Amino acid sequence: MKLPTFLNWGGKKEAVNDKGFEYTVLPPAMTQRDLASWKTAVTACADDLSRKAMLYDIYSEQLDIDGHLSGLLRKRTSALLGSELVYIRNGKEDEAVIDWMEKASFQAFIKAVQESIYFGHTLIWFGKQKEGGFSFKVIDRKHVNGEGKYIMKNQNDNKGLPYANSLQLREAIEVADPFDFGIMKTASYYSIIKRNLIGDWANYSEEAGRNFRTVKYKGKDTEGRNALINALKQSGSGGIVSVPDGMDVDIQNMSSSSQNQLFENFMDYLNKEQSKLILGQTMTTDDGSSRAQASVHEGQQDLILHADRVRLLNFLNFDFYDYLPKWGIATGGEFQYRAATDIDKMLERDLKLKELGVINTSELYEKYGIEAPEKIDTSSLAQSLGVGGLQALQSIIIDPNLTDDQKVNIMVVVFGVDEAAAKKIIKK
Numbered sequence: 001m002k003l004p005t006f007l008n009w010g011g012k013k014e015a016v017n018d019k020g021f022e023y024t025v026l027p028p029a030m031t032q033r034d035l036a037s038w039k040t041a042v043t044a045c046a047d048d049l050s051r052k053a054m055l056y057d058i059y060s061e062q063l064d065i066d067g068h069l070s071g072l073l074r075k076r077t078s079a080l081l082g083s084e085l086v087y088i089r090n091g092k093e094d095e096a097v098i099d100w101m102e103k104a105s106f107q108a109f110i111k112a113v114q115e116s117i118y119f120g121h122t123l124i125w126f127g128k129q130k131e132g133g134f135s136f137k138v139i140d141r142k143h144v145n146g147e148g149k150y151i152m153k154n155q156n157d158n159k160g161l162p163y164a165n166s167l168q169l170r171e172a173i174e175v176a177d178p179f180d181f182g183i184m185k186t187a188s189y190y191s192i193i194k195r196n197l198i199g200d201w202a203n204y205s206e207e208a209g210r211n212f213r214t215v216k217y218k219g220k221d222t223e224g225r226n227a228l229i230n231a232l233k234q235s236g237s238g239g240i241v242s243v244p245d246g247m248d249v250d251i252q253n254m255s256s257s258s259q260n261q262l263f264e265n266f267m268d269y270l271n272k273e274q275s276k277l278i279l280g281q282t283m284t285t286d287d288g289s290s291r292a293q294a295s296v297h298e299g300q301q302d303l304i305l306h307a308d309r310v311r312l313l314n315f316l317n318f319d320f321y322d323y324l325p326k327w328g329i330a331t332g333g334e335f336q337y338r339a340a341t342d343i344d345k346m347l348e349r350d351l352k353l354k355e356l357g358v359i360n361t362s363e364l365y366e367k368y369g370i371e372a373p374e375k376i377d378t379s380s381l382a383q384s385l386g387v388g389g390l391q392a393l394q395s396i397i398i399d400p401n402l403t404d405d406q407k408v409n410i411m412v413v414v415f416g417v418d419e420a421a422a423k424k425i426i427k428k
Contacts, residue, residue, distance in 0.1 A: 012024070012025045013025075014137075014140065016125060016127075016137075016139070016151060016161060021151070021153075021161045022153070023139075023140070023143045023151060023152060023153045023154070023160075024153065024154055025140045025142070025143070025155075026053075026155060028056075028057040028060040028061055029054075029057050030061065033058060033061065033062075033192050033195070034192065034196065035189070035192060035193070037054070037058070038058060038188065038189055038192055040054070041054040041055035041057075041058055042055060042181075042185060045181060046179075049145045049146060049147045049148070049178060049179070050145050050148075050152060050156055050157060050158050051156055052141060052142055052144075052155075052181075053142040053155040053156055055181060055185070056119070056141050056142050057142075058188050058192070059119065059182075059184045059188055062184075062187075062188045062191035062192065062195070063184075065191075065195060066191040066194060066195070068271050068274060068275075069187055069190075069191055069274055069278075072274060072275060072278040072279060073115075073118055073278065075279065076114075076278055076279060076304075076305070076308070077111060077114050077115070079305045079308070080110070080114050080305070080308050080309060080312065081107060081110060081111060081114075083309055083337050084337060084338035085101060085110070085312075085335060085336075085337060085338075086098055086101075086335075086336055086337070086338050087101065087333050087334070087335055087336075088333055088334050088335075088336050089332060089333035089334075090332075090333075094333055097329055097333065100132065100134065100327065100329070103133075103134050105133075105134045105135055105136070106134050108136075109124070109134070109136050110312065112124060112136070112138050112175075113175055113312060113315055114308065114312065116175040116176040116180075116182070117176075117182060117183060117308070117311075118182045118183055118184050118187075119141060119181075119182040119184055120141070120176055120177075120180040120181040120182035120184075120185075121141065121144065121146045121174065121175070121176045121177060121178045121179070121180050121181075122138060122141065122174070122175040122176060123138070123139040123141075123144045123146070123151070123163065123172060123173075123174055124136050124137070124138055124139075124172060124173050124174075124175065125137045125138075125139055125166075125171065125172045126170070126171055126172060126173070126323070126326065127171055129326045129327055131327060131328035132327065132328065133327070134327060139151055139172075142155045143155055143160070145160070145178075146174065146177075146178025146179075147178045147179070149162060149163055149164040149167075150162045150163065151163055170322065170323050170326060173319060173320065173323065175315065175319075183277055183278065186277055187274050187277055187278065190270045190273050190274050190277075191274075193270055194267060194270050194271075197263065197266060197267060197270070198267075200263075201263045201267075204259065204263070279300075279301045279304060280300040280301055280303065280304045281300045281301050309337055313335055313336070313337070316335040317334055317335050350364060393411065396410050396411065397425065397426055404426055407422075407426050408422045408423055408426065411425070
């Protein structure tokens with residue numbers, strides 16, 4: 001369905017800090033998208049960076065309706081933001097800088113840098129800053145021509161406010177190449193197919209939910225046939241109709257499990273392609289077939305998340321480094337991620353060795369100085385009670401009519417079991 005064009009009217013005016021320059025951001029053009037429109041948008045960007053509006057409108061629309069896609073991006077971003085970023089100076093953590101980095105605005109800045117992986121070239125504007133504070137603005141990508149280094153007042157303009165000098169003055173910073181449109185370019189391709197697939201699936205469900213009725217009649221009783229058809233139409237999807245002699249109504253259920261499976265399999269394939277694109281694997285977002293496979297997939301995801309952290313550190317320590325004096329922070333330090341403690345690394349390694357059967361639980365208790373829980377010596381108990389005694393003891397333990405206290409008392413008095421051992425046997 002073609003949406004009315006008035007949805008494109010209006011727009012929000014946004015200002016570029018300290019420049020007295022405003023640009024008008026229009027909301028995404030809410031139109032029906034297909035692969036042809038995606039191809040047109042991609043081609044337009046490749047030919048002219050001033051014509052990015054259509055592609056970024058597609059990005060915005062697909063993120064609004066594709067929950068799987070937006071969830072994948074959130075997961076990848078959360079993994080980065082969950083890592084502990086520190087600033088090291090002279091071999092020690094600089095607490096003042098770390099406190100500054102913990103500001104919500106600085107964390108939002110880290111998120112914006114990470115999102116350049118998804119959306120491509122990003123222009124971040126700082127303008128004037130206050131010592132100890134932190135503020136920034138991401139200039140709407142539809143209004144940035146990274147090749148010509150200008151901000152367009154209206155999307156698709158071929159000129160605008162030059163910002164090359166602002167980069168020199170540390171008023172703004174760029175992330176990613178001007179011709180980088182992010183992994184959303186590929187992810188949105190799958191989202192468009194999913195969106196249209198859902199429409200086809202909904203149409204099928206609606207049609208399959210209606211039973212198909214065939215009217216059979218003999219002779220040339222056209223009047224009787226038309227009367228019966230009208231009666232069937234008026235009865236809706238249910239109801240009762242009277243059928244004259246010589247006429248039959250055959251009701252067929254059009255729903256097909258194989259047809260539903262076809263839609264489900266195709267949707268599953270598209271979701272997995274997006275998972276592989278964004279996280280490098282599928283089995284940490286969907287159920288896997290084996291523990292070994294899940295471990296391999298998790299390892300692949302860890303490689304991508306590690307690459308994100310390395311990319312951010314390179315950006316902060318090289319591209320962003322000379323900007324630090326804007327906030328009164330002296331250079332001479334280095335951004336790093338706080339390393340896991342040695343005990344954490346050793347424990348992680350030992351748990352993996354235990355899973356492989358290289359070491360056992362008792363060895364872990366001994367290595368980490370943890371007192372192992374007491375074990376019940378059931379062999380001596382079995383020898384003293386014999387087969388009949390053990391069977392009687394078992395019947396007492398599983399008897400639903402006895403309370404735990406009653407079971408303990410019987411085991412102590414009748415069978416001579418130590419009270420502490422008796423409580424452990426019945427898991428009290």
